[in-house]
Amino acid sequence: xxxxxxxxxxxxxxxxxxLGIIYPLLVTAFAHLTMPSKADGQLIVRDGKVIGSEIIxxxxxxxxxxxxxxxxxxNGYDAANSSGxxxxxxxxxxxxxxxxxxxxxxxxxxxxxxxxxxVTTSGSGLDPDISPAAALYQVHRVAMARHLSDASVxxxxxxxxxxxxxxxxxxxxxxVLELNLALDDAASQH
Amino acid sequence: xxANGWLQILIFLAVLIALMRPLGxxxxxxxxxxxxFLDPVLRPVERTxxxxxxxxxxxxxxxxxxxxxxxxxxVVSLLLxxxxxxxxxxxxxxxxxxxxxxxxxxxxxxxxFTTNTNWQSYVPETTMSYFTQMVGLAYHNFLSAxxxxxxxVALVRGIARKQSATIGNFWVDTTRCILYVLLPLxxxxxxxxxxxxxxxxxxxxxxxQTLEHAATPQTIAQGPVASQxxxxxxxxxxxxxxxxxxxxxxxxxxxxxxxxxILAMFLIPAALTVTLGKMSGSSGHxxxxxxxxxxxxxxxxxxxxxxxxxxxxxxxxxxQHVSASQAGGNQExxxxxxxxxxxxxxxxxxxxxxCGAVNGMxxxxxxxxxxxxxxxxMLGEIVFGGVGSGLYGMLVYVVLAVFIAxxxxxxxxEYLGKKIEAFDVKMAMLYVLIFPVxxxxxxxxxxxxPQMGLSSLNNNGPHGxxxxxxxxxxxxxxxxxxxxxxxxxxxxxxxxxxxxxxxxRFLMMIPMLAIAGNLAQKRSVPPSPGxxxxxxxxxxxxxxxxxxxxxxxxxxxxxxxxxxLEHLLLQHGILF
Numbered sequence: 001x002x003x004x005x006x007x008x009x010x011x012x013x014x015x016x017x018x019l020g021i022i023y024p025l026l027v028t029a030f031a032h033l034t035m036p037s038k039a040d041g042q043l044i045v046r047d048g049k050v051i052g053s054e055i056i057x058x059x060x061x062x063x064x065x066x067x068x069x070x071x072x073x074x075n076g077y078d079a080a081n082s083s084g085x086x087x088x089x090x091x092x093x094x095x096x097x098x099x100x101x102x103x104x105x106x107x108x109x110x111x112x113x114x115x116x117x118x119v120t121t122s123g124s125g126l127d128p129d130i131s132p133a134a135a136l137y138q139v140h141r142v143a144m145a146r147h148l149s150d151a152s153v154x155x156x157x158x159x160x161x162x163x164x165x166x167x168x169x170x171x172x173x174x175x176v177l178e179l180n181l182a183l184d185d186a187a188s189q190h
Numbered sequence: 191x192x193a194n195g196w197l198q199i200l201i202f203l204a205v206l207i208a209l210m211r212p213l214g215x216x217x218x219x220x221x222x223x224x225x226x227f228l229d230p231v232l233r234p235v236e237r238t239x240x241x242x243x244x245x246x247x248x249x250x251x252x253x254x255x256x257x258x259x260x261x262x263x264x265v266v267s268l269l270l271x272x273x274x275x276x277x278x279x280x281x282x283x284x285x286x287x288x289x290x291x292x293x294x295x296x297x298x299x300x301x302x303f304t305t306n307t308n309w310q311s312y313v314p315e316t317t318m319s320y321f322t323q324m325v326g327l328a329y330h331n332f333l334s335a336x337x338x339x340x341x342x343v344a345l346v347r348g349i350a351r352k353q354s355a356t357i358g359n360f361w362v363d364t365t366r367c368i369l370y371v372l373l374p375l376x377x378x379x380x381x382x383x384x385x386x387x388x389x390x391x392x393x394x395x396x397x398x399q400t401l402e403h404a405a406t407p408q409t410i411a412q413g414p415v416a417s418q419x420x421x422x423x424x425x426x427x428x429x430x431x432x433x434x435x436x437x438x439x440x441x442x443x444x445x446x447x448x449x450x451x452i453l454a455m456f457l458i459p460a461a462l463t464v465t466l467g468k469m470s471g472s473s474g475h476x477x478x479x480x481x482x483x484x485x486x487x488x489x490x491x492x493x494x495x496x497x498x499x500x501x502x503x504x505x506x507x508x509x510q511h512v513s514a515s516q517a518g519g520n521q522e523x524x525x526x527x528x529x530x531x532x533x534x535x536x537x538x539x540x541x542x543x544x545c546g547a548v549n550g551m552x553x554x555x556x557x558x559x560x561x562x563x564x565x566x567x568m569l570g571e572i573v574f575g576g577v578g579s580g581l582y583g584m585l586v587y588v589v590l591a592v593f594i595a596x597x598x599x600x601x602x603x604e605y606l607g608k609k610i611e612a613f614d615v616k617m618a619m620l621y622v623l624i625f626p627v628x629x630x631x632x633x634x635x636x637x638x639x640p641q642m643g644l645s646s647l648n649n650n651g652p653h654g655x656x657x658x659x660x661x662x663x664x665x666x667x668x669x670x671x672x673x674x675x676x677x678x679x680x681x682x683x684x685x686x687x688x689x690x691x692x693x694x695r696f697l698m699m700i701p702m703l704a705i706a707g708n709l710a711q712k713r714s715v716p717p718s719p720g721x722x723x724x725x726x727x728x729x730x731x732x733x734x735x736x737x738x739x740x741x742x743x744x745x746x747x748x749x750x751x752x753x754x755l756e757h758l759l760l761q762h763g764i765l766f
Contacts, residue, residue: 170445
C-alpha cells in the first residue's frame with residue numbers, strides 16, 4: 001500500500017509534466033510553424049483591424065446585410081460565452097420566439113415560408129453558416145435595401161455557396177460573414 | 191432522411207471497421223508486453239518512467255492490489271487537479287486573469303475529469319485558465335482513459351488465464367496504454383484537426399470590430415484546443431474546451447473534423463473487441479460481441495436520425511422540409527455544417543459510449559430523439575462504450591447472458607472454459623444494480639426538493655424531469671453530456687453529481703476487478719456438447735436481448751413519465 005502510494009504520487013507528477021505540459025506545447029509549436037493562421041482562429045484583418053474570424057458567426061440586424069441565425073450565446077454571437085438555447089420542443093418560449101422571428105421575416109416576404117435554420121438558434125450560438133435556402137430567402141430584402149437587382153445579389157450568393165466537403169460530408173452552406181464582406185466589396189467597386 | 195445521409199453513415203462504418211482490426215491486434219501486442227514497431231522510440235521512455243516512479247514492471251498484482259493501486263492513483267491525481275483549479279490565479283497561462291475556482295465547482299470538476307465523465311457545470315471560457323485546461327483537465331483525459339483500458343485488459347486477462355493469482359500490473363498497463371496507444375494517436379489526430387481549423391495557441395482572447403456593430407466588439411475566446419480535442423475524443427472523455435463542446439466552430443470547424451471526431455470516439459472501444467478476441471484466444475467471441483454492439487448502435491442512429499428529421503408539429507410559416515438546399519427537420523441547437531445526419535451520428539455515438547461530447551444540444555432534440563440518447567446511456571454505455579469501461583461493462587452482460595443460457599438448459603454456465611459461479615454472478619448483479627439505484631433515487635430526491643432540484647430547470651413539464659434524469663444518468667454512466675438547460679452549477683447538483691460520478695466509476699470498477707481476479711484463478715474446463723458457444727449469432731441475439739430487457743425493466747417507468755409523455759402531449763399541441 002505505502003509503496004503503491006509513493007508510486008502514485010511520483011507517477012502523477014511525472015505524467016503531468018509529460019501529458020499536461022510537454023504534449024500541448026509540442027502541438028502548439030507544430031501548429032505555429034506549419035499552420036499559423038488556422039492555429040490562431042482564421043482571423044480576418046481589414047485596415048489593420050481584426051474584424052472577426054472566418055469560422056465564427058456575427059450578428060447582423062440591418063436590411064443591407066444577410067442575417068445569421070438567431071444566437072443564444074450571451075446577447076447574441078458572444079464568442080467568449082458560447083451557448084445554445086437548450087429549449088425543448090415542448091417549451092412555449094421556443095415556439096413563441098420562432099413565430100416572432102417568422103413574422104419579422106415575412107414583413108418583407110409576405111406569406112413565404114421561412115427556412116427553418118434561419119429562425120432556430122445553433123448549438124454553439126456561433127454558427128458562421130446558413131443554409132443555401134436561408135441565403136436565397138434573403139436575396140430580395142438585401143437587394144432592395146442596397147438598390148441592386150435581385151439577380152446580381154443572387155449571383156453573389158451562388159458564388160459563395162459551399163458544397164458538401166469532398167462532395168459527401170456535411171451539408172451545403174453559405175458563410176454569412178464572407179458573403180456580407182463580398183457585398184461590401186462589390187459596393188465599394190461601383 | 192436522405193440517400194446522402196445514409197451514405198455518410200455507411201462510409202463512417204466502413205472506415206471504422208477497416209481501422210479497428212489492425213489497432214485491436216496492435217493493442218493486444220502492447221498489453222501482452224510484446225515488441226511493437228514503436229519500441230525503438232518508446233521503450234527507453236517507458237523504462238525511464240518506471241525507474242523514476244519506482245515501478246517494478248515485472249511484478250504482477252492480484253486483483254485487490256490492482257484495485258488499490260488504481261484507487262490510490264485516482265485519489266492523488268484528483269487532489270492535484272482540485273488544487274490546480276483552486277490556485278489557477280497564481281499559475282501561468284491565464285491571460286484572461288480568471289479567478290481561482292469555487293470549492294464545490296472545483297470538487298465537481300476534479301471528480302468529473304478523474305472519472306472520465308467530463309460533466310461540466312461551468313462555462314470553460316469564463317472559468318478555466320489555459321493552465322487548468324492543459325495540466326488539470328486534458329491530463330485526466332489521458333489518464334482516466336488509460337485507467338479504463340487497464341481495468342478492461344485486466345478483466346480480459348482474468349478470462350484468458352488459468353489458475354493464476356495475478357491479473358497484471360496496474361502501473362505497467364496504464365503506462366503502456368498512454369505511451370503506445372493514446373499519445374501516438376493524438377499526435378496524428380491533433381494536426382489533422384488543426385488543418386481543419388481547430389485552434390491551438392496561448393494568446394489572450396481576440397477583440398474583433400465586427401462588420402455591422404463595430405462599436406460593440408466581439409470577444410473571441412482562444413486557447414490550446416486541438417491538443418485537448420484529440421484526447422477528448424480518443425479517450426471518450428468529452429469535456430469541451432468551450433461551453434458548447436464540439437458544436438463550437440473552434441472545436442469542430444468542418445464536416446471532416448466532425449467525421450474525424452466521431453471516428454476518434456469509436457476507434458479504441460471498437461478495437462478493444464478485437465483485442466478481447468485475440469487475448470482470450472477466441473476471435474469469434476470478439477466478433478460476436480462486436481455484432482451485438484453494432485446492432486444496438488445502428489438502431490440508435492436510425493431512431494435519432496428519423497426523429498430529428500421530423501418537422502415540429504406546431505410551427506406555422508416555416509419551411510421544415512428536407513431538400514437539396516436545406517437540411518430541414520429540427521434545427522434548434524444544431525449547426526448548419528453538420529446537418530441532421532452529422533448530429534445524429536455524433537449523438538448516437540457519444541452516448542453509446544461514455545464520451546459525452548456533443549455537437550448539438552441534446553436538450554433541444556425532439557422528445558423521442560432525446561429519449562434515444564438518454565436510453566443509450568441507461569443501457570450502460572456498453573455499445574462500444576467508453577475506452578475500457580465499455581468493454582468491461584459489456585462483459586458483465588456477457589456473464590449474465592451466459593448465466594441465463596445456463597439456467598435455461600439446467601447446466602452450470604461456462605464462459606470460454608471458465609465455470610461461472612455464484613460469486614461472479616453476484617458481482618455482475620452488483621454492477622448492474624448500483625447504476626439505476628444511484629440514478630433513480632437521486633432523481634427522485636431532486637424532483638421532490640423544489641429549492642434544490644427544481645429551481646435549476648430550463649424547461650417545464652415532462653421535459654424538466656428528463657433534464658434531471660439525464661443529469662444523474664450521465665453522471666452515473668460517466669458520460670458527461672447534458673440536457674444543458676439544467677443549471678447544474680449549484681451546491682446541490684455539484685455535490686450530488688460529484689458523488690454520483692465517483693460511484694458510477696469506482697463502485698463499478700471494483701466488482702469488475704473482483705470478477706477478473708476470481709476468473710483468473712479458476713481452472714479451465716474443456717468444452718462439452720452442453721457448452722453454450724459464445725461465438726455464434728445465437729449468442730449475439732441472446733446478449734442483445736439480455737441488455738434490452740435489463741435496461742427496459744429498470745428505466746421504462748421513468749422514461750414514460752419524461753420523454754414519452756412529452757412526445758404525446760406535444761402531438762396534441764400542449765406546450766409548457
